[in-house]
Amino acid sequence: xxPLYIAIILATFSAVGAWQVTxxxxxxxxxxxxxxxxxxxxxxxxxxxxxxxxxxxLRGRQVDESHAEDQxxxxxxxxxxxxxxxxxxxxxxxxxxxxxxxxxTLCGMGVARSFDAPLGLxxxxxCSVIATSFWLLxxxxxxxxxxxxxxxxx
Amino acid sequence: MSSFDxxxxxxxxxxxxxxxxxxxxxxxxxxxxxxxxxxxxxLTIALLLPLTYHVPxxxxxxxxxxxYYGAAYGGxxxxxxxxxxxxxxxxxxxxxxxxxxxxxRAGQALATAAIGSFVAGTIGTLALTFFAPMVVDAALAFGxxxxxxxxxxxxxxxxxALGNSVLRGLLALAVGMLLGLVGIDLQTGQPRFTFGQAALxxxxxxxxAAVGIFAVGEAxxxxxxxxxxxAGEVMQVSGSLWMSKSDWARSWKAWxxxxxxGFPIGAMPAGGAELPTLLSYYTEKKLTKHxxxxxxxxxxxxxxxEAANNAAAAGVLMPxxxxxxxxSATAAIMLSAFEGYGIQTGPQLFASQSSLVWTLIASLYIGxxxxxxxxxxxxxxxxxxxxxxxxxxxxGIIVISTAGVYGAGNSVxxxxxxxxxxxxxxxxxxxxxxxxxxxxxxxxxxxxxxxMRQALTISMGDWSTFVTRPLSASLLGVxxxxxxxxxxYRMLKRP
Numbered sequence: 149x150x151p152l153y154i155a156i157i158l159a160t161f162s163a164v165g166a167w168q169v170t171x172x173x174x175x176x177x178x179x180x181x182x183x184x185x186x187x188x189x190x191x192x193x194x195x196x197x198x199x200x201x202x203x204x205x206l207r208g209r210q211v212d213e214s215h216a217e218d219q220x221x222x223x224x225x226x227x228x229x230x231x232x233x234x235x236x237x238x239x240x241x242x243x244x245x246x247x248x249x250x251x252x253t254l255c256g257m258g259v260a261r262s263f264d265a266p267l268g269l270x271x272x273x274x275c276s277v278i279a280t281s282f283w284l285l286x287x288x289x290x291x292x293x294x295x296x297x298x299x300x301x302x
Numbered sequence: 303m304s305s306f307d308x309x310x311x312x313x314x315x316x317x318x319x320x321x322x323x324x325x326x327x328x329x330x331x332x333x334x335x336x337x338x339x340x341x342x343x344x345l346t347i348a349l350l351l352p353l354t355y356h357v358p359x360x361x362x363x364x365x366x367x368x369x370y371y372g373a374a375y376g377g378x379x380x381x382x383x384x385x386x387x388x389x390x391x392x393x394x395x396x397x398x399x400x401x402x403x404x405x406x407r408a409g410q411a412l413a414t415a416a417i418g419s420f421v422a423g424t425i426g427t428l429a430l431t432f433f434a435p436m437v438v439d440a441a442l443a444f445g446x447x448x449x450x451x452x453x454x455x456x457x458x459x460x461x462x463a464l465g466n467s468v469l470r471g472l473l474a475l476a477v478g479m480l481l482g483l484v485g486i487d488l489q490t491g492q493p494r495f496t497f498g499q500a501a502l503x504x505x506x507x508x509x510x511a512a513v514g515i516f517a518v519g520e521a522x523x524x525x526x527x528x529x530x531x532x533a534g535e536v537m538q539v540s541g542s543l544w545m546s547k548s549d550w551a552r553s554w555k556a557w558x559x560x561x562x563x564g565f566p567i568g569a570m571p572a573g574g575a576e577l578p579t580l581l582s583y584y585t586e587k588k589l590t591k592h593x594x595x596x597x598x599x600x601x602x603x604x605x606x607x608e609a610a611n612n613a614a615a616a617g618v619l620m621p622x623x624x625x626x627x628x629x630s631a632t633a634a635i636m637l638s639a640f641e642g643y644g645i646q647t648g649p650q651l652f653a654s655q656s657s658l659v660w661t662l663i664a665s666l667y668i669g670x671x672x673x674x675x676x677x678x679x680x681x682x683x684x685x686x687x688x689x690x691x692x693x694x695x696x697x698g699i700i701v702i703s704t705a706g707v708y709g710a711g712n713s714v715x716x717x718x719x720x721x722x723x724x725x726x727x728x729x730x731x732x733x734x735x736x737x738x739x740x741x742x743x744x745x746x747x748x749x750x751x752x753x754m755r756q757a758l759t760i761s762m763g764d765w766s767t768f769v770t771r772p773l774s775a776s777l778l779g780v781x782x783x784x785x786x787x788x789x790x791y792r793m794l795k796r797p
């Protein structure tokens with residue numbers, strides 16, 4: 149990915165923002181400033197800045213850390229990113245039906261994998277201890293509602 | 303009641319066992335997160351926001367203040383022992399402190415950092431105690447037009463002064479402001495940027511954005527790099543923790559000078575802690591009688607910047623408590639916590655929540671003492687924490703982040719949003735966009751819009767109200783200068 153792609157993403161974001169501004173219903177109330185003025189100004193500002201960023205990126209003046217010597221990624225960067233995001237997806241998919249500890253453990257294992265820990269029994273054990281500890285801290289000690297620890301426990 | 307009486311009453315509250323316990327927990331957690339890489343005070347406070355429904359406001363803010371000060375203390379340990387500054391403000395400490403550690407003087411480096419943090423933190427808190435009521439008196443003259451202009455100045459200053467590029471800072475700000483406007487418009491009840499989704503009607507939770515960017519984004523970036531598991535060695539705490547007579551003589555003036563740089567600059571919109579630490583370092587380098595030691599482990603090079611860093615932390619609380627203006631990501635999250643309790647921030651905070659504010663200020667004095675006591679004797683424990691392998695450290699950070707966000711409202715949608723913000727944070731880190739403007743924009747955009755509408759209602763729709771009122775015009779003038787000066791300066795410098 150290069151800065152130019154970021155400029156394209158920002159321009160798309162601005163375009164979607166502009167489309168959403170046109171959908172804001174005008175208020176029947178009489179007032180100096182309606183609900184769409186500030187969003188309109190912000191979207192306009194963002195669009196201008198996105199164009200300026202795109203021009204600057206085309207001229208090669210924007211930064212991408214992947215080109216810096218001490219910041220560039222080691223091989224396997226995309227797999228590591230996907231492992232971490234996969235852990236998050238597992239949490240999102242399973243938190244409803246499975247309680248907190250199983251999705252929390254899988255999420256932790258995905259993150260640990262992205263930092264080069266092999267997927268295995270050790271990872272499973274450590275991450276289940278982490279998930280259980282946080283469930284106990286949040287749900288039992290602090291009273292924050294995290295749902296059941298396991299699907300068969302209420 | 304005079305400020306002094308109010309402060310004494312604040313001490314009375316802060317010394318209650320329950321409040322003291324929350325302060326102690328805050329200082330401990332703050333030092334812990336300051337020591338650990340990848341987790342900072344903004345993220346920690348954001349994660350603890352769900353607790354605001356369960357804990358009284360005073361206890362919660364005393365704990366937040368402990369976390370905030372503790373993180374500034376704890377950051378020095380990481381900088382000195384593994385040369386990994388958790389934040390830009392600890393860069394100078396990492397430079398000289400790690401060199402001291404390599405020369406077998408880690409103990410003295412940690413000691414001058416901790417005592418300097420205590421001295422400067424106390425000076426900063428004293429300044430906050432005596433100047434805050436004056437700022438409040440002045441701010442009571444502010445109307446909505448002045449507030450709007452002040453918010454514009456803060457937004458612009460945070461974007462233009464932080465990070466390496468004004469353009470990227472302003473882009474981050476604009477994205478943050480746009481996200482801040484998502485949800486129902488409170489004045490008219492019309493939905494904005496909701497895509498017809500009921501989950502977006504209440505707007506985007508600050509916690510979700512902050513935790514996503516600071517925790518998930520940071521973890522994604524470090525995982526992408528793949529260098530974290532090959533991180534550097536942790537230095538042994540060598541040498542005595544007691545400083546020699548010569549160390550004291552070389553440190554005390556640096557502490558004072560650091561404090562006098564830190565507080566006023568920290569109190570300015572976007573002053574931050576980076577500039578005073580840099581100024582302090584270069585001042586010490588200029589004034590030292592041992593210039594040959596700079597770059598090789600000079601004690602003044604640790605004492606001054608660490609003091610400046612902690613005094614700046616006190617300075618940042620000034621605009622937050624007196625004007626309701628956050629000038630850093632952590633302050634923005636604390637402002638959001640005030641909102642969570644339904645507490646109106648701004649100059650009226652000192653009148654309407656006098657007990658809370660003065661208890662908070664009193665707890666800062668007490669917190670400084672707790673931190674001094676916690677830091678040095680427990681240095682062995684902090685060093686052990688630095689040895690936690692990255693896979694388990696980051697697994698813990700992400701699981702606690704998802705638990706915190708999910709626990710706030712049992713919303714799977716918000717957990718999804720957390721990872722979306724994580725991807726945004728990763729991209730921002732990779733392409734060098736500063737994160738603070740996005741968070742500050744997210745929080746201040748709706749507040750600025752409200753002030754602007756109030757000002758226009760008062761002026762019967764006359765837009766010139768922002769430039770005909772002298773104070774408002776001055777604030778807008780300064781904001782314009784901040785945006786225009788850097789590119790013009792660069793253009794003039796070009797051959």
